[in-house]
Amino acid sequence: MLYKEPAPIKDRENPFESMMSRFNIAAEVLGLDEEVYNVLKTPTRQVIVNVPVTMDDGKVRVFEGYRVIHSTILGPSKGGIRFAPDVFLDEVKALAAWMTWKCAVVDIPYGGAKGGIICDPYAMSAGEMERLTRAYTQALIDIFGPDQDIPAPDMGTGPREMAWLMDEYSKTKGSTVHAVVTGKPLVLGGSLGRVEATGRGVMVSAMAAMEKLGMNPAKSTAVVQGFGNVGAWAAKLMAERGVKILGVSDVSGAYWNDNGIDIEEAIEYKNNNNGRLEGYKNAEKISNDDLLIAKVDVLVPAAVEDVITIKNVDQIQARLIVEGANGPTSYKADNVINEKGIMVVPDILANSGGVTVSYFEWVQNRMGFKWTLDRVNGRAERIMHESFERVYAASQKYNVPMRIAAYIVAIDKVAMTYKYRGGF
Numbered sequence: 001m002l003y004k005e006p007a008p009i010k011d012r013e014n015p016f017e018s019m020m021s022r023f024n025i026a027a028e029v030l031g032l033d034e035e036v037y038n039v040l041k042t043p044t045r046q047v048i049v050n051v052p053v054t055m056d057d058g059k060v061r062v063f064e065g066y067r068v069i070h071s072t073i074l075g076p077s078k079g080g081i082r083f084a085p086d087v088f089l090d091e092v093k094a095l096a097a098w099m100t101w102k103c104a105v106v107d108i109p110y111g112g113a114k115g116g117i118i119c120d121p122y123a124m125s126a127g128e129m130e131r132l133t134r135a136y137t138q139a140l141i142d143i144f145g146p147d148q149d150i151p152a153p154d155m156g157t158g159p160r161e162m163a164w165l166m167d168e169y170s171k172t173k174g175s176t177v178h179a180v181v182t183g184k185p186l187v188l189g190g191s192l193g194r195v196e197a198t199g200r201g202v203m204v205s206a207m208a209a210m211e212k213l214g215m216n217p218a219k220s221t222a223v224v225q226g227f228g229n230v231g232a233w234a235a236k237l238m239a240e241r242g243v244k245i246l247g248v249s250d251v252s253g254a255y256w257n258d259n260g261i262d263i264e265e266a267i268e269y270k271n272n273n274n275g276r277l278e279g280y281k282n283a284e285k286i287s288n289d290d291l292l293i294a295k296v297d298v299l300v301p302a303a304v305e306d307v308i309t310i311k312n313v314d315q316i317q318a319r320l321i322v323e324g325a326n327g328p329t330s331y332k333a334d335n336v337i338n339e340k341g342i343m344v345v346p347d348i349l350a351n352s353g354g355v356t357v358s359y360f361e362w363v364q365n366r367m368g369f370k371w372t373l374d375r376v377n378g379r380a381e382r383i384m385h386e387s388f389e390r391v392y393a394a395s396q397k398y399n400v401p402m403r404i405a406a407y408i409v410a411i412d413k414v415a416m417t418y419k420y421r422g423g424f
């Protein structure tokens with residue numbers, strides 16, 4: 001029996017359809033070649049695996065896992081692995097396509113992929129997680145590779161799982177292959193700055209957007225949904241630039257303080273509390289729904305897909321949304337957002353700092369050389385700034401919102417690559 005059935009698709013908006021609807025608009029604006037459109041609308045490869053794992057109670061449980069490779073036209077495919085109870089194939093397909101667009105937006109030489117396993121990482125022991133990660137790696141041993149497909153962390157995974165993946169892959173291949181995965185612990189060839197890279201990119205995007213909107217960070221307020229790797233780092237780095245973070249949330253609920261949440265303290269609390277804010281005292285508990293519609297200047301969704309939807313978009317009060325998560329806004333909410341004049345820094349731009357530093361990690365692994373933190377952060381921030389300006393310029397040129405502009409920039413690069421490579 002599977003650990004848990006995926007949530008029925010009818011209860012959720014379909015992230016792949018959300019992705020395609022934006023892709024369609026951008027493709028039309030660009031006048032994308034029909035052949036290229038047809039290649040890109042479907043992933044290159046979709047693998048479903050069922051991996052048996054011996055649990056701590058001695059029983060064997062079978063877990064369903066996925067690896068979807070959307071495109072390899074720009075280079076080896078790249079993208080994280082999500083461990084979550086409700087991950088499903090169409091979600092992984094959307095996440096894989098977003099990786100293609102993201103890598104193209106920041107102009108790094110990767111295609112897009114994503115993986116997932118239906119499991120609850122918070123309910124499993126370290127031993128069970130290790131056996132699951134190793135079994136998944138074995139099931140995909142011919143897919144992964146430093147020149148083929150390079151995984152990284154996503155929701156529910158981090159450096160620990162990447163270390164197991166690298167070890168399992170290396171043992172099978174007979175030599176240590178650092179570059180098969182990024183987001184590894186430093187001691188195994190991880191890069192300085194990777195852990196905080198996605199949150200740092202969110203902060204850089206937020207600052208760039210605030211400048212365009214004439215907002216002063218030191219006089220601005222924000223809420224951050226999701227207090228994991230991306231949300232906690234984004235909150236911390238934005239607070240360091242003077243933004244008052246009035247509320248944060250995770251699966252346990254949302255936490256609000258009129259004077260601003262002490263982010264360092266909240267992170268310490270979470271780290272000592274099995275990764276959760278549950279029971280956090282120096283704030284008022286509010287509902288996750290109320291956090292999203294709170295009266296603040298900036299909203300940073302950094303948890304899951306489809307949290308800004310047709311159901312709540314009317315009530316959103318923020319002037320600026322910076323998407324730390326992948327796909328947090330359903331496509332049906334786009335029109336209302338645009339009518340309200342809210343600026344959105346879309347996921348494929350705002351959270352691209354993570355894959356950018358993953359690229360640096362891969363480069364360092366292949367050079368056998370380590371960069372300093374200043375070099376990593378300096379280069380990543382430069383890429384984020386340049387990418388932001390590229391997307392902003394496209395939004396002005398085509399008179400479209402930033403999200404469609406980001407797709408235009410990405411699709412244009414992919415289409416140009418097809419033009420030169422040919423082959424079909």
Ligand SMILES: NC(=O)C1=CN([C@@H]2O[C@H](COP(=O)(O)OP(=O)(O)OC[C@H]3O[C@@H](n4cnc5c(N)ncnc54)[C@H](O)[C@@H]3O)[C@@H](O)[C@H]2O)C=CC1
Nearest residue numbers: 154155156198226227228229230250251303325326351354
């Ligand atoms: N880790 C990375 O480098 C990157 C992650 N992302 C995206 O950022 C998002 C978050 O990823 P991570 O921070 O890595 O995951 P994580 O597993 O470290 O943290 C996820 C956080 O979201 C919270 N959460 C889950 N469901 C929620 C809900 N319904 N309401 C409020 N909070 C909820 C969890 O409690 C946790 O605090 C995902 O969409 C992921 O795909 C995007 C780019 C890179």
Ligand SMILES: O=C(O)CCC(=O)C(=O)O
Nearest residue numbers: 079080152154354355358
């Ligand atoms: O760091 C990477 O390679 C990919 C991170 C990721 O999964 C994402 O950007 O959504």
